[in-house]
Amino acid sequence: MNVTDSERRRNNILEAIVEAYLETASPVGSELVSRKMRKQLSSATIRNVMGELEEAGLVEQPHTSAGRVPTDRGYRLYVDQLLEAVELSAEELQQMLASVHPNELELKQLFQRVGEVLAEQSHQATVILEPTVKHSRVKQIELLPVGVRKLLCVLVGQETLVVSHVIEVEQPISREEALSLAHFLTSELTGLPIQELLTSLEGRLSEVDASLADLARRSLAILQTVLATEPEERLLLEGTLYLVEQPEFRKNPNKTHQLLRQLELRQALMAKMREELGSPRTCVRIGREINIEGLEACSYILAPFGVRQAVLGGIGVLGPKRMDYRRTRALVEGAADLLSDVLTQWELNG
Amino acid sequence: MNVTDSERRRNNILEAIVEAYLETASPVGSELVSRKMRKQLSSATIRNVMGELEEAGLVEQPHTSAGRVPTDRGYRLYVDQLLEAVELSAEELQQMLASVHPNELELKQLFQRVGEVLAEQSHQATVILEPTVKHSRVKQIELLPVGVRKLLCVLVGQETLVVSHVIEVEQPISREEALSLAHFLTSELTGLPIQELLTSLEGRLSEVDASLADLARRSLAILQTVLATEPEERLLLEGTLYLVEQPEFRKNPNKTHQLLRQLELRQALMAKMREELGSPRTCVRIGREINIEGLEACSYILAPFGVRQAVLGGIGVLGPKRMDYRRTRALVEGAADLLSDVLTQWELNG
DNA sequence: ATTAGCACTCTGAATAACAGAGTGCTAACA
DNA sequence: TGTTAGCACTCTGTTATTCAGAGTGCTAAT
Known part of the structure; x- marks a missing residue:
């Protein structure tokens, strides 16, 4: 038996372990794997290979004489090498589409609805990194008095x-x-990037006619306030309940609380995810890879959406490490595509 | 010993039971009550009275030979008759005030901040029923194109x-x-109530000049869309984590999930609370009184806020039945007053 | 009317016993 | 040499049992 063959076998067994574990949520033993592989190999052989897998750090035992559980690295290999892409089923796609009534919808409500559907379909939590005008360029600025000393300030970005x-x-x-x-x-x-508005305006202050100096000063003050009021970033969360109801959390209130704390703070998660959106590909992060305390037992799958080349935001699913990566990834990408479509449409109409 | 005396004694003992239970979260026995009352009465006497209290449905035993726990009716009597009003301590007031920077704050952010502080101070969840323009009257309507077929619609109510x-x-x-x-x-x-706008406008359509008919028709369509987009009501929630961490939920994942489900749905809670705001007084609801499945183990204290006579919204705390009603009520009322002040100021400046 | 004393009850923690599941190793086998 | 049957061993989770502690209700004394 040459190297490739034995490697292929190891991978098959790892795959079987992962998939069995995804189903049952409890450590999987050699007997079960053997049955899963239609007895091509006996449980004894499987045990030997499992030993190698453990050696390689791909699976581990919660304790001597328990079955094996995939490690983060195990999941990683599974996701990277053993997981072929699948399309969304027609029915699932239908469900997703049904959640959108684009013509009468505020953008924020759109995100919320899609988030809800995604959470329900995946039975996990959905996170949405909303597009923010701060990452856009100025298209239009409006100021409307709505009271003696109150001003409604409207900032329109290029993607409308x-x-x-x-x-x-x-x-x-x-x-x-x-x-x-x-x-x-x-x-x-x-046309200027909104994040840099203040410096731009300050730069121009000096060039401007003396007659306009007062105008410029007041505008600047207003803009300053508006930009300070607008948050850097917003994270929408839907369906945390699904997450908390997963078996890994049911029995462990402490874990649950840590998780909920992170979700309430959001800050760390938000930063992490914005960073991920730097690359315009779906990304999968598993357990410790997330590198946030309290989310060790979780994974997320995050896909960017946007208009043309520009990435505007991201939508993803946060679930237990033990999630159905295949289906979840399809769902997430489906949702991201849907959002991209709507936004593109939106821009064309704008 | 006349009737009034014996009644007073019963109340004292009930009070001691409730307060001990608030502290310890476990059934309180006669010995503890006796000590709490500085041995004015022996534990044996207390036991007799406790029997009466149980008879009267004010306390109950989780099982024979456990201490007593207040029933919903017990809490009710405690809140209605045994709880004198207290003011917020200077320090707490300070904390609360510090959460507000009114001049640079969006209203929604103000609610959020106050909610967070209230949650943190009370170590319970905060609910805020946001004022909605729908319960107000029209002051100003603006329409701004922000794209070829996109219109920004601004609706200003009388309270600005x-x-x-x-x-x-x-x-x-x-x-x-x-x-x-x-x-x-x-x-x-x-000047018209916003909730009735559509009918008003439809009524006027007939009276209007033929030359304006098209104008009116288009306006109506726009208004319809705007009002459909604006939600009836919004409930802000802060600090659910505090609630979930309470001992009554720590050990009981099912209860926790039921609770979280209700908080995620919001609908029932929102309706209930809006109803409560009919009366312009702080209200306290205990356990089953709330009459929402999943909140049997909770109580809430809700205080309205607004401008002059008008109630615009409400702020409250949702906690375990076993909450410090005295302090929590003071905190809630402090927060409501604070919001009323800010809104009044806000209106004056508008 | 109050209280000391006591028998009784119930819980929760600690302990032990045990079935079940799974492993690693050895020896036999193809 | 790779595979497998068999077996002794280990660890968990469940069930049963015991037991101390806390609290009650009742009775009899004050």
Whole structure:
């Protein structure tokens, strides 16, 4: 038996172990694997190979004389090398599509609905990294007085993402004044990356006519407030309940609490995921790879969505390490495609 | 010993039982109560009275020969008759105030911050029923094109609550057209209750000049979409984690899941709470009184906030029945007052 | 009316016994 | 040399048993 053959066999057995474990959630023994492989090999042989797998750090035993459980590295190999891509079933696709009524939907509600459906289909938690206007470029800026000293500020990005905030200004401001400030801002800043607006505007302050100096100063103050009000990033979470109900958490309140704490804080998870979106591919992170305390027992699958080349946000599923990677990945990618389509449509209409 | 005396004694003992139970979370025995009352009465006497209390349905035993636990009716009597009002300590008030930076704050963020602080102070979950523009009257309506067929619709209520939504319209619309539609809507509808806008506008359609009929029709369509997009009501939730970590849930995953399910659905809780806000007083609901499956082990304290006479929303704490009602009530009312103040200020500036 | 004393009850923790599942090793086999 | 049957061994999770502790209700004394 040559090297490749023996390697292939090891992989088959690892695959069987992983898949059995995904189903049963309890350590899998040699007998079960043997049956799963239609007795091509006896349980004794399987045991030998399992020893090798353990040696290689791909599986482990919770204790002597228990079955094997895949390690993070085991899952990793399974995902990278043993998992062929599958398409979403027609029915699942249908379900997903049914969740969208694009014409009467606020973008945020769209995300929420798709998130809910994805959570329900996968029976796991959904995370959505919302597109934020801060990663976009200025297309339009509007200012509307909605009270003596209150100003509604609207910032439209190039993908027609819109945010609006009500802020308080020091001086009462008239409709006309507001209009001219907005005009000034729009004409000065169109096309610039929103994250760098403040520095851009400050740079221009010096070049500007003396007659406009006051205008510029006031605009700057307003913009500053708006950008401070708008959060850097937003993470939507749906279906945490599914996650908590998984057997790995049912019995272990401490684990559950740690998990919930992380989900409530969000910060760490958000940063991590934004980072992942740097690459425009679906990514899978398993257990410790996530490198967040409290999520050791979890994996996530995250896919970016956007318009044309630009990645605007990401949608993913957070579940127990013991998740159905094949199906979940298909679901996540389906959802991401759906969102990309809607956003593209949205932009065309904008 | 006359009737009043014996009644007073019973109440004292009930109070001692409740307070001991709040501290220890385990059934309280006669000996402990006797000690709590500085041995004014022996444990044997306490036992007799406890028998009466049980007879009266105010306390119960988890099993023969365990201590007593207050029933819902026991808590109710305790809250209604034995609980004097207390003020917030200076320090707590300070903490609360520190959570607010009113000048640079979006209203929603304000609620969130106050909610977080309240959750942290009380070590329980906070619920906030957000003010919704739907319960207000029209002050101003604005329409701004933010794309060929996209319209930003701004609805300002009398308390200067603002909502804005982006909707898609069938026909491309110019800035001037949008302006005139908005003008038309504002002039027609100012002062009307927003919830009844559609009927009002429909009523007026008939009275309007033929020359304006098209204007009116288009406005109506837009308004319809906006009102459909804006949700009836919103419930903010903070600090569920605190709640889940309480001893009554720690050991009981099923209870925990039921609880989390209710909190995820929100619907039932929201309806119930909106109902409570009919009366402009702080309200306390205990266990079964809430009448929502999954919240039997919880109580909530809810206080309305608003501007002048008008109740705009409510803030409350949801915790285990075994909560410190005295302190929690003070905290909740403190938070509600704080919000009322900020909103009043907000309105004055608007 | 109150209380000391006591027999009784129930829980929760600790311990032991045990079936079940799975392993690693050895020796036989193809 | 790779595979397999067989077996002794190990570890877990469950069930049964015991036992101390806490608390009660009742009775009789104060």
